[in-house]
Amino acid sequence: MRSSTTPRRRPSLVLALALLTLAAGCAEKRAPAPDAPEEPAPSTATPAGEGAAAEAGGEVTITPLVHGSVLLRQGSRSVYVDPWSKASFEGLPKADIILITDIHPDHLDPAAIDAIRGDATLIIGPQAVADKLPGVEVLANGERAEVTQVPGMVVEAVPMYNLQRGPEEGKLFHDKGRGNGYIVTLGGQRIYLSGDTECTDEMRALQAIDVAFVCMNLPYTMPPAEAIECIRAFRPKVVYPYHYRGSDPGEVARAFADEPAIEVRLAEWYPGGEG
Numbered sequence: 181m182r183s184s185t186t187p188r189r190r191p192s193l194v195l196a197l198a199l200l201t202l203a204a205g206c207a208e209k210r211a212p213a214p215d216a217p218e219e220p221a222p223s224t225a226t227p228a229g230e231g232a233a234a235e236a237g238g239e240v241t242i243t244p245l246v247h248g249s250v251l252l253r254q255g256s257r258s259v260y261v262d263p264w265s266k267a268s269f270e271g272l273p274k275a276d277i278i279l280i281t282d283i284h285p286d287h288l289d290p291a292a293i294d295a296i297r298g299d300a301t302l303i304i305g306p307q308a309v310a311d312k313l314p315g316v317e318v319l320a321n322g323e324r325a326e327v328t329q330v331p332g333m334v335v336e337a338v339p340m341y342n343l344q345r346g347p348e349e350g351k352l353f354h355d356k357g358r359g360n361g362y363i364v365t366l367g368g369q370r371i372y373l374s375g376d377t378e379c380t381d382e383m384r385a386l387q388a389i390d391v392a393f394v395c396m397n398l399p400y401t402m403p404p405a406e407a408i409e410c411i412r413a414f415r416p417k418v419v420y421p422y423h424y425r426g427s428d429p430g431e432v433a434r435a436f437a438d439e440p441a442i443e444v445r446l447a448e449w450y451p452g453g454e455g
C-alpha cells in the first residue's frame with residue numbers, strides 16, 4: 181500500500197482492506213446451504229454475531245437494472261454489479277459491495293458508482309479497473325475473496341474474454357486477464373455473472389451454479405447460439421440472458437423449453453430502449 185494516501189481517503193481504504201481477505205493462502209469458507217443446520221457463530225464473528233450465521237443463508241432478491249447491470253439483495257445487504265447510469269437508482273439502497281467486471285463504459289461508470297456508494301462501500305474489480313478508479317480492491321482471474329462485511333459472501337473472479345471477436349484483425353474486444361466475470365456466493369446460492377465474454381473453457385467448466393447471468397450480444401461477446409452451447413455445458417439451475425442488446429434472448433428460452441432442470445428467466449433489461 182502506498183504511504184502517500186491522502187488523509188481523507190485513508191480511513192475508508194483501511195476499512196476496505198480489513199473487509200477483504202484474499203483466498204490465496206487462507207482456507208476457503210463457504211456459506212452453508214439454505215437448508216443446512218446452522219453452525220454456531222465462530223468467536224471471531226463480525227459484530228452481527230449469531231445473526232450473521234442466520235443471514236448467511238437468507239433469500240437473495242435479484243433486480244435486473246439495465247444491460248449488464250444487476251442488483252443482488254440479501255436481507256439488508258446490497259451488492260451491485262456493473263452499475264450504469266442508464267439505470268435509475270432512485271429508491272434503491274446504497275451499495276455495501278460493488279463488483280466491476282471491466283473498463284468499458286457500460287461496466288465501469290464512475291457517475292453511477294458515486295450515486296450508490298456510501299462511506300463503507302467496498303468496490304472490487306480487476307487491476308485494469310483499479311488503474312482507472314481509486315479505491316478499488318483488486319481481485320485477479322482465479323482469485324477468491326471472502327467479504328466479511330456481508331455474512332457468508334464469497335467472490336471468485338472468473339476469466340472473461342474474447343476467443344475470436346475484436347475490432348480488427350489481430351485484436352480482441354476483451355483480452356484474457358483484463359476483466360473479471362464473478363461467482364458470488366450469497367445466501368448460500370452460487371450466482372455467476374459472465375461479464376463480456378465468449379464461450380470459454382472456464383465458463384464451460386463452471387460447477388454448481390444456481391443462477392447464471394450470461395451475456396449474448398454482437399459484435400462484443402457471442403451470439404445466443406454460443407451462449408446456449410455454454411449453458412448446456414455448465415448447466416446452471418436458472419439462467420438470465422443479460423447484456424443482449426440486438427440479440428433475441430428468446431432463443432435461449434426456446435432452447436431449454438423442454439429441460440425443466442434449466443429455468444430461463446427473461447427480464448426487462450432495456451426499459452424505454454435504454455442501454
Ligand SMILES: [Zn+2]
Pocket residue numbers: 248284286287376400423
Ligand atoms: Zn459490455
